[in-house]
Amino acid sequence: MQTKDDSIVVDPSQPDLVINVGKVTFGEENRKKLQKNQRDQEKKKVVRAACALLNSGGGVIHTEMANEDDHPVEMGQDLEQALRELIQSSDVLQAFIECLQQGRHSYIYVKSWSSGPPSEDSCTKPRICSLSSSLYRRSSTSVIRLDPRQALDFLKTQKRNAKHTLRNEESPPSEIPNIIHQNVSESNPAFQVFQSNKIEHGHILPFPESQSVEFKQYSTKCIQEYVRRKIPEYISAFANTEGGYLFIGVDDKRKTVLGCAKEDVDPDSLQRVIAGAISKMPVFHFCSTDARVSYETKVIDVFKKENLYGYLVVVKVEPFCCAVFSEAPISWIVNQKQEIISLNTKEWVAKMMDTDPDLAEGFKSLLISSNIPPCCRPVYFRKVPEPKASIQQHLF
Template identity: 30%
Template structure:
């Protein structure tokens, strides 16, 4: 992060350094550099909005840059709108310096809620883990704060599926029965689909550990914040077959250790007195095939959480002691429910 706090009074001035500006110029950039620049200026803008009033200064790398002629950049415009749609941004150019100006919020604006790049609070929507929108997250947190947490989930009730349609309760029961098994047969079909409470993956063996670490935070957050659920690693999504993974490429003990480490590091917010930890069960089922090396399916059951589980700290920034600082989860939540 390359951001300097130049002044804080009477208004904030943040210097975000050099950046490539212009719609066409940014399209021609290598993606890595475009994302890095976008991230830097977005962090500065987030802190500025949370400060209340001021400017972000950037210097164009393009010697012939004209704001009126070349624009800012599609990716930057999209990011600016996503972070805080109601904020009136004004762009001004002085030679190669471009200033992004934030005006004070109107009384009917944000209401003091923090501008946020990524909320990192997930929920299940159908068979997917999705990040809550700002409004949904606020409602979710306010309801829990008012109720002192969430009550235990009542057992789902409903009719058995008819005409080939699987209801949520039936899928969950099939997944629960599958979870209890200890030995499986390679390439055998399994009897359930993905749903609000069930997700399964079959990653490339060489990248299995990396991919699990990538999806686990948002998947655990989503299951814990909804009604709990099952994640199976080693099941083929397309063919709905048991494939497993070999221990020589990712040993079960290593994977189990990484799963435990990942889950224990997830930020949580409590509104209840019990302040329980995230409850989960991780197990490995042997996958057998005549003449083949034994492989495994990793099965993870995540319980419904009493309060809120984040995939990471909310990505929201402010200025403190002339430095940019990221809000802690507790600080961010307190502002959301104030």
């Protein structure tokens, strides 16, 4: 479902695409004096507007300067850094964004996002600009969020794997190689603990954290809230790698079972929180299935001197066939109604993979000139047969 952002609005009275974000504080010293919440809110508005313009052919961000300086000041390091992270490129910031101050107003000119020639196999910049891919994977003992370029490579790999699997399924049985399938879960040492019904407080597990094992310990009554916020990252990371086990109630440094104290958590309620969080995670299929994330939750009683102390919660996650997101990717565009909206997961993947018909067939290329005035919109032209293409090229 697309989400409209009402905190920043398109100015319909302008001939160019202009987004008004309201008051913003400029200048490094001025921004340091702001409360963190206000600084983050201003930064959020500017970055969302820049993302929407990058993905919509370029335009202008109009701000009213909240600071009282009567002379031009710099943008501010936190704003510049946020915009650099948005662009995710070796290009300098000025390749896409320029700033001009006039009196109490500041104008940030944003050029159109350019990914270079699209190719199924070559490593190019993503077709669109995003604040976050919302795709996670395991790397050794860590969970990493894929930047847009890494996300594009991951999606291409998953698409190729899905096509290969589909071809094998369609092949006659005699042509499919005889592969002996091994249950990876049962070969993992964590599987033995997962099979248990009770365990002793202070027990040291005979295996460390790894690519397929994660330990978490929450010694607070806010366990459910922590789990609700963090579970999508860990579950999607396991599903997008090779599966694995998330242990809630184990000290990661000492591999010691501490459990979640029974006074702090209700196991049935915690399982519902986990199930609810996983059910909301978006998935995208390149294959012919509509499967969801496959997982199993196990609550193990933790005893201390023969008395029930609390619970060890283990979530076993199976590898996913295509792509699992922790939430919808964060990317914004300006639609035909001149509304600033976020892309849903399906739209985002389609544009990233260049499978959107308007991108794949409608627009051949984007003409960008570094010498044109900053507020001029870029020009798209469609594929047309000769001789019209020759005429277009001559006129342009």
